[in-house]
Amino acid sequence: MLEILSHIVQEVSAAADLAQALAITVARVRAAVSADACSIYLSERGRGENVLMATEGLNPEMVGKVRLKLHEGLIGLVYTRAEPLNREDAPAHPNYRFVAKTGEDLYHGFLGVPIIHYRKVLGVLVVRSRERRKYAEDEVSFLVTLAAQLAGAIAHAEASGSLEELPGHRATEPRFLNGLPGSPGVGIGTATAIYPPAELQAVPDRAAEDPAREEADLRDAFSAVRAEIQTLSARMKDVLPPEEHALFDAYALMLDGESLLGGALARVRTGNWAPGALRATIQEHVQRFEEMHDTYLRERGEDIRDLGRRILIHLQSRTPAAKDYPEHAILIGEEISATQLAEVPRERLAGVVCQRGSSTSHVAILARAMGIPAVVGVEDLRIGRLDGHPLIVDGYQGRVYVRPNAVVRKEFQRLAAQEARLTSGLEALHDLPAETPDGVRVPLYVNTGLLADISPSLRSGAEGVGLYRTELPFMIRDRFPGEDEQRAIYLQVLRAFAPRPVTLRTLDVGGDKALPYFPVHEENPFLGWRGIRISLDHPEIFITQLRAMLRADAKVRNLQVLLPMVSWVAELDEALQLIRRAYQELVSEGETVRMPPVGAMIEVPSAVYQAEAFARRVDFLSVGTNDLTQYLLAVDRNNGRVAALYDSLHPAVLRALLQVVEGAHRHGKPVSVCGEMAGDPAAAVLLLGMGIDSLSTSAANLPRVKWVIRSFPRTRARALLDQVLELEDPGAIRRRIHEALEQAGLGGLVRAGS
Template identity: 55%
Template sequence: MLETLRRIVQEVNAAPDLSSALSVMVTRVRLSMGTEVCSIYLLDHTINRYVLMATEGLNKEAVGTATLHFSEGLVGQVGMREEPINLDDAPSHPKFRYLQETGEEPFHSFLGVPIIHHRKLLGVIVVQQRDSRRFDQQEEAFLVTISAQLAAVVAHAEATGAIDGIFGGGLGNVTTKFDGVVGCIGVAIGKAFVVYPPAEFKSVPDRAVKNIRKELGAFNDALKKVRMDIRALSEKASLTLPPEEQALFQVYERMLDDNALAGEIRAHVQAGNWVQGALREVVMKHVAAFEAMEDSYLRARASDVKDLGLRILAYLQEAKTLNAPIPDQAIVVGEDITPTIFVDIPRERIAGIVSLHGSSNSHMSIVARSLGIPTVVGVGDFPLSRLEGLNLIVDGHRGEVIIEPNQEVVRQYRAIISEQEELSKELESVTDLPCETLDGHRINMFVNTGLMADVNISLQRGAEGVGLYRTEIPFMVRDRFPSELEQMEIYRQQLEAFYPAPVTMRTLDIGGDKSLPYFPIQEDNPFLGWRGIRVTLDHPEIFLVQIRAMLWASESLDNLRIMLPMVSSVMEIDEAMHLIHRAYLEVLEEGAHVQMPEVGVMIEVPAAVYQIKDFVQQCDFLSVGSNDLTQYLLAVDRNNRRVASLYQAFHPSVLRALKHIIDEAKAEGTPVSICGEMAGDPRSAVLLMAMGYETLSMSATSLLRVKWVLRKISLAAAQELLEQVWKMDNAAVIKSHVDLMLDRAGLGSFIRPTVFQNTPTSEAAAQA
C-alpha cells in the first residue's frame, strides 16, 4: 500500500495543474482499489454546493455541472459528519440523492471520505461499485490516507488561484484572510504590487553548445553587469541601511566568484551545455540543496542564490527587472522576496511586504524590521497570480494579510492606524519621565536591540539601558565568522551609544530557528537540540573570541554585562564562567583596562525554572526569556502557524513559573529582569510588576506604551488584579479579565498595540 500511495502522490504532485492532478487521482485510485468508480466533489464555499470536479467511471460530461447542496445526498452527509460513510446499498439510504446526469444508477456500494485541510472542509472523494458489498477496513484506510494527501493539493490550489475558473470566479470583491508569520510589526493598507522574477529557470531548456568561447563571453558580460548592479545597490543601501545589513551585498558578490557559482557555471559550459542551461543547472542544484535543509535560516539562503541567478539570466535574455508602475502605497508581494527589493523600489513607496516564503529571521525580515516596514512572511497558500492591483491590508501584529477588505474592515484598520498615530504623539510626553506607578513604585525600562538602527529609536524613547543585545545578528549577515576586531567595533558602538547605562550582551545564540550559512546545524528537532550555550561551550574558540571582543569594547566604559542563553544546568554556568575569566585575564595581560563585567543567566527552559537557587550562586543576575520559556513550557513552536493559537503567554502555568522564578531569586537577593513579548505587552507588564519584576526589557516600539500604562496605575491595584488572576484556570479568561480591568481604568486604548479588541476585524474578514 505504501508503494502504491507513494506513486500516486508523486504523479499528483507532478501534474501541471489542478484539473490534471484530480484526473490523475481518480484514475489511479480506481485502478489501485479495483473499483468501478472514483469521483471527487469539491465544495464551492461561495455558493455552498459540492461540484463534481473529476470522475473515472461516471459520465465525464457531468464534471463541472453536477452539483449538490452542502447538506444534500450522501456526499453532503460525509461532509457534515466529517467522517467516512461506507454502505453496501447506497440507494436504500434515506439521504441518497440520485444525480441523473452522472449515470450512477447501477452502482450500489458507496465509500465516501471527507477532504479536510486545517479543519476546513474542502470536498469529498467517493468510490463506488455495482456489487452490493461494504468496502473492507483496508480499503477504507487507503482512501482516508489518499484524502489526507489530496487535501493539501486542493488547499494549495484553492489559495494560490489554480482553482480559478473551475468554480467560475476569482477573488473578486470577496474579503479573504490569509495567515502567515510576523516579519515586522505594524499595519499597512495599500495596493498589491506583485514582484515577478525577470526570467524563469523552468522555461530554460538544455541545449548543446556550438561555440564555447562565445557562450563564456556572453556569461562574462552578464556577470559583469550583475556585479555592477550589486555594487550600485550596495551604494544605494548605504544611504538607508546600517552596516550590518550592507554586508549582505558583499555576500552576493562573493557568490559570483570563480570558486563559487561562476566557476561551476563555466565548468558546465565547458562540458557542452549552453550558458542559460548551465546557469539553470547550477543555480537550481544549489536552490534545491538549501530548500531541503531543515534549518529555516539556511532555507532562506535559497532565495539569495535564486535571486542572483535570475539577475544573470535576465541579462542573458535582455530582460528588464521591473516594468509595471509602482503605486504610491505599494504592498510588495512576491513568492520569495529578497533584500534587494528595498533598493530596487524607493523606500517611500513601500507600505508593506508580503512574502510567500521566508521566515522571521530571514535577511529580508531583518532588514524590514530595521526600516520599520510592516511585513508578513511564510504565507504559503497565497493567490499570487491574482493579486496585482488588489487592495490589501498587512497586519504585522498577528501575521495576517487581508485581500479586498470590505469597507467596514478598512474603516476599522484606518481607525486603528489613526489611533496609534495619535497615541504615539501623546506617548512622547512621558519619554523623559521615569516609569513610576501612582503609589511611587519604580520600574526600570530597558530595550532589546540587535541592529544599529535600533539604537536611535531606543534613545529617543528614553531607554534606560539594554536588557538584551542579540549578538547573533552581526554573525547572521556575514558569510564567515566575524573577527575579534570586527566584533569589538560593533559592540563598542552599542556600549558607547548607551553609556553610562548598562548594556547586556547575550553570547552567541544560534540553533533552533537561527543558524549561520557558514556554520550549518541540521537536526530533526532543532529547538531541543544544539543551540545557545551548548554550541559555544562545544566551540570555545568561538566563545573566547566573542568574550574578548566584548571586554575590549568595554574599555574605559565598563557598562558591559554578559548574559548566557539556553542554560539548563549549573555545569554549563561553571564552564562558561571559567572561559569568561580566562578571556578576562588574557585581555588584562595584553594591556586592557577593564573591570570584570557582571555575568547573568537566561531563564528560558523549564529545567532552569527549578534551579534558581543553584544558578544564583554562580552568577550576578538573571533574565527571563519569556518567548522561549513560554514555548518550552507549552510545547508549542511559536513560529508554527498551525499551533499559533496554543502559544498563550497568559497560560496559568506560564504565569506560575514566572512567579516562582522571581520569588526564588528575591529570596537570594539576586536581581531579575524579563525580556520578550510579555515585557512589551502592557497587559502582561502589569502582572509582571505585581509579581515583583522591577526591570522590563522590550522592543523600542513598545517602551513608551508600557511606561504610560504603568504610570497610570498603582502597584497595589496591580497586585489586587494578580490575586484575581490566580483564581482563574484559562488563558483566554485571564487575558480578557486583565483587558476589562484596564479598560475600566481608562487605559483600553493603550493596552493593545493594534490588537483588535472590541472590534471584530478578523472575524469580519473571515466571515465576509
C-alpha cells in the same frame, strides 16, 4: 493508485478555477474507483448547510440546488464526525436521507470522506455504486488522500471569494486568508505579485568555453549589482531607520568581499561556466544560514539568494524591468526580499503579504521599521490568482481579506484612521520614564547585534542594551576575530550607551549556526552543540572573547556579561571560573579592569527548574522567551503546520516564567525578559504583574510597551495575572488580557484602532 492520485492532483492544480477543479475531481475519482457516481458537497457554515457543488453520475441540474442541513443524512454524519463512512447499503442506514431529484434511488454502496483543512471540515467527497458494495481499504485511503489535497484549493477559494462563482453558493461572512502577524497595522490596497527576477536553482553546470571571458562576465555582473544596491540604498536612506538601512551596507560588503565573488571565480577556474559557478556558490552560502537554529540568522539566507538572482540577471544579459506599481500597492509573493521591498516608492507601498517566512523574516523586520503592515506565512496564498485584486492586510491578527465588500472596507478604513492617531500619540512618550501609575520603574532596554542599531536605539528612549548578539562579527569573517578586533567592536557599543548598562551575550554558535571556518554537522542541531557548550569545549575562543569584553569595559564600566543556553549548574560554575580567570590574567598584565555583573539566560526547561540555583551564582537572570516557548511546547514557530500552537501565553510558559521570577527574587537577583514576548503589549502586562524587573525588545516596539507600563499599575497587573493563571487555554488568556487593555484605554495596542 499512487500514480492515478499524482495525475489527478496535477490536473486539479492546473485548473483555471475551482469549478473546473471540482469537475475534474469527480470525473477522475469516479473512474479511478469504478464508482457509478461521485459528488462533492461544500459546507456553508454560516447557513448551516452542505451544498451539492459538483457531481458525475447524479442529476447535474441539482448542482447548487440540493441543500442539506449540516447534520442531515449520511453527508451530515461524515461532516459531523469528520471521518470516513463506508456503507455497503446506504438506504439501510438510519441516518440516510433520500433526495429524489438527484436520481440517487438507484444507488446502494456509499463511501464519504471529509474534506479537512487545518481541523476545519470544508465539505464531503462521496462515491456511490448501484450494487451493494463496501469499498476496499485502499480505495478509502485514496479518497482520504485526495480530499486532503483538494482541501487547500477549496480553502483558498473560500478565502479569496472564488466560491461565489460556483452555482448556488451564498456568501455569509467576510473572507480572509490566515497567516502570522509580521508587522502591526492595517493596509488597504491592490495586490501586486512579486516574482523572482531569475530562477537560480534551474541553472545547470556546463563546461566554460572561455574561462577568461566567464571571469570577466562575473566581475561585470557583480559591479552592476553593486551599482543597483547603491541606488536602492540612496532611495531608502530617508525612509528606513539606520539599523534597517544597514542591510544595504551588508549587501555591499558581500559584493565587495572575496567570499561570494572569490568562490564563484574559483569554480570558473575549475571549469564551470559563470552561471553554474554562481549558483553553486550561492547555494553553499545559503545552506550555511538555513542550517542555523537562530531564526533571525536563518532568514538571512534569503538575502544572499536575492543577491544571486540579481547577479544572474546580468549574467544572462538582462536588466530588471521597471515596474508600474498601483497607488496603494500590497506586495504579495512566496518570499519578498529587502531589495524588492525597496524598489516600491514608499508613498505607494500599503502592505506586504508573504507565503513563507515568520516574524523574524527580514521583510517583517523592515516592514515594522517602515511602519508597513505585513502578514507572513500565508500558506494558502495563490499569488498568480490574486494579482490585481483588492486586499486588506490586518497585521494585528495575521489576516488578509480578499476582495472585501463595502462594509468590511469601510470598517477597516475607520480603524486605519484611528491607528494613525494612536501612532502620533505614542511619540509624546519618548522622554518620559517607563514608570507605572503606582510608582514602579521598569527599565526598557533594546535587543541588537549591529553597530548601526546604536543611534536609533538611543532615539527610541532605550535605557540601555538588554541583549547584544556578539556572534554577528564572527559570522561575517572568514576566521575567528582576534581579541583587539572584538574589543574595538564592543567598545563602540559600550561607549555609545555609557553610563547606561550594555549586556553582551557571549558567543552563541555551534552545529546549528555553523561558521564557514568552523563547520559542525549534526542530525539534530536544535538539541546540539551550541551556546555555552561550545564555549566551554573551546576555552581558547571563550577566554579571547571575555578578555576583549573586559578590556573594552575598562574605561566605560557599564558592561554586563550574559551566558546563553545554560542547562546545567556545572556549566554555569565552569563558565564563571573562566570569567574569573580572564579577569585575573588581565589584572596581572596591568590592565585596569573590573569584574562585571554576570547573568545566565533561561532558555531551556531545565534552567527553569534550576533558576534558584542559578540565582545563587550570578548577578541577574535573563529569560529568552522565544526558545523557552518552543522548547516547552515542542513547537517550531516557523513551521506553518504547527505555528498556530506556538503561544507565549500558554499556561505552561506563564507558570515557568513565574517560577523563574520567584526563584531569583528569593536571592535578591533581578530578572529581565528579552525576545518577542517583551515587545508584546498583552504579554508585557503579565510580565509587569509577575514582578519582572526589566524588559528588552526592539526599538520599534519600545514606545508601545512604555505606554502599557505608564498606564497599568503593578497592583492591577498582579490581579490580572492571578485571574489568567486560573485559565487553561491560551486563547482565553489572551482574550482576558485584551479585555483588560480595552478597559484601560489601551485597546489600540492589540488591534486596529484606538
